[in-house]
Amino acid sequence: MRAVDLIRKKRDSGEHSREEINFLTSGCTRGEIPDYQMSAWLMAAWIRGLSRPEIAALTEAMLHSGEVVTFPEIAGKKVDKHSTGGVGDKTSLILAPIVAAGGVSVPMISGRGLGHTGGTLDKLESIPGFNTNLTLGDFRRVLGACGMALIGQTAEIAPADKKIYALRDVTSTVENVGLICASIMSKKLAEGIDALVLDVKTGSGAFMQKEQDSVHLAELMVETAQRMGKKAVALITDMDQPLGRFAGHSHEVMESLEVLKGRGAADLRDLSIELAAWMFYFGERTKSVVEGRVLAQTLVASGEALEKFKQGIALQGGDSRVVADYSLLPQAKSRAEVKSSASGFLAATNCMEFGVALAMLGGGREKKEDTIDPGVGLEFHTRIGDRVTAGETLVTIHYNSDAKLGEAKQRIAESFHISEQQQPDKKLIRRLVGA
């Protein structure tokens, strides 16, 4: 078998056998297939597409390129959630403690933010001392001690994905449902979980802006997980506006703590509870999703979920006093306001632009090497369907450097669409896939 022939096959819209996918994946991981051949194949695959059997084969090849963790010493089911990412999406920080407090273990391997989306690891690291860089041994120990552990991808987990993703990132071959599915699922299936709840975002702040594309990706991921013997469901959820009221690292930690205290924005609370409810159901802790919802609400109301988060923070080296004292989190020095230029109703937002503006102000990464200013954030005062008056504040910007403040303000202002007609607020959960 030769890489050049497999590249030609995909270039000419051919379908690879499992052996061919294995040859490409292991050859790339071991460095036997040079990057220039793999990137040509990736572009051919991006344009010509991958079939479901090819995606399944690629996922399994990437999964088995590294260690597949198991937790035989931990009783009960292990369940995780994965989101495709958006602006203000902080549900992991809320549902992991809720689900762990309910007795279902959550071994969560998360990613970092890039471009307009934030990353769970970056958000957690705004808590002083919080260490996401655990070894697999420490990950196992923390999970055993408190039922939740949140780390980044290690060298042992799916090294093929690490290698291939790095190539995709610099060759414009990221946004392809087959490659995205294989990348996500190879990592998630290596975590030693029994079930996976997927939050697939759709709308102007999501990677997949059209609902049909989000559903297609969701179907592929659910099918892949189920084929590997895992329970799986996908919620197609709204990303036509930010989730919750805040975007930015320490701001999102604060907002997550607010929800765990029974307060916070309704959309964020509702989605976190819904995802947790599915995790309870899949974790066989409740007999239904409805019961799972009640259990999740109870664990928030009783303060047990908040207490679990506090414990988790401490076990990963973080300063758990932040739970009570938000001033221990990084703060931005200055504030600026973006005001509405018109009166009417908020009809739509170009949500991705909020994430881009946040990154411009230092609250995100434009390139992988960038460092993040965790204190920078955006506070949204208006939701789609709300009445707004000209001159009313739409967004409060919390910033440290005013180098790109003017450009960021303009981007944000231009991303609100005010209409004379009132639009209903967007439905938060659009659809279920695989349920």
Add this chain to the structure above:
Amino acid sequence: MRAVDLIRKKRDSGEHSREEINFLTSGCTRGEIPDYQMSAWLMAAWIRGLSRPEIAALTEAMLHSGEVVTFPEIAGKKVDKHSTGGVGDKTSLILAPIVAAGGVSVPMISGRGLGHTGGTLDKLESIPGFNTNLTLGDFRRVLGACGMALIGQTAEIAPADKKIYALRDVTSTVENVGLICASIMSKKLAEGIDALVLDVKTGSGAFMQKEQDSVHLAELMVETAQRMGKKAVALITDMDQPLGRFAGHSHEVMESLEVLKGRGAADLRDLSIELAAWMFYFGERTKSVVEGRVLAQTLVASGEALEKFKQGIALQGGDSRVVADYSLLPQAKSRAEVKSSASGFLAATNCMEFGVALAMLGGGREKKEDTIDPGVGLEFHTRIGDRVTAGETLVTIHYNSDAKLGEAKQRIAESFHISEQQQPDKKLIRRLVGA
């Protein structure tokens, strides 16, 4: 400007500006754009295609990546011919001495064989001592002394093409008319010529098997040359069967010498004369192609063309006694015959397979690193339209090693299609483009 954005643009079927093409070409040549990005762009360009302005920009960028030779010291026009390659295509060895004997200079930078096609350089090197590896200074001196010089691509000429072609070769991005046009024309336009005659092959032994694809490539190349202020024409010529009676390096040198002696196969002689006629017309040596044809025939009949070849061989270090004594050329030790299994008329050949079989026997390269056995060759006894009888010899194989003889014999035998109906012989020159 960032390579990743240009890759995305081409991936999404966008059209590049001249500046973008220059950025990619010079970045790749200087090693500032890594191979893995260039190969992803090449695959996107292969699949999405390049527009005429993009092809023109790429050709010029590649041309100006290195030295553009001029010959102010040599009076008169300089004209070259380029063929897209096939089986038994040895016209360069015949027309270069004819045209030089007629007083038009032929500075020819040629290539090596790969796969089923032979290369002019390899054929010349079957002449003992013949050196195709001249410096640009020696190239200039030989051209001045005898009006013809035949060398390989030097490091100074179109280094971008060298780099990009090497990548295309290993990433299955060779067969694209835009990339082929830019590769050929960037080298040919760097030769210091005033005009170019193109021989674009079509049929079962050509890279472009469909006539419409050959015409498309011909149009692109002629247009590119004309835009750069060069006269250009393309002859679309038959490659549904080998050109002449022989394929294989020393055999093709012998057959070329036979034509220069006024003998040899009619198709090879006619095409060589026709191409030389165009070169005389473009070189302003004759007022028409018809006159050019007469001049070419005269120079063969008088022995002046043969004498010119002898002089050229000596000037490039070769043993010019081969002109009179073919036994000085490498010979194969053994012979085998491929016989017809049926009676009828030869209707068609799968011509590319003859080149593949020749390479299997050592008379060509399967990989760039392979060395060639110049004595190995195939002698064809039958042309399309000829009557054949079962048991009649179709091909004599001249070989040294019988390691793959059986396989080669079978490939050759299976590439002849015998029919009960007589087909007319193929028209040698199918069409003119740009005339």
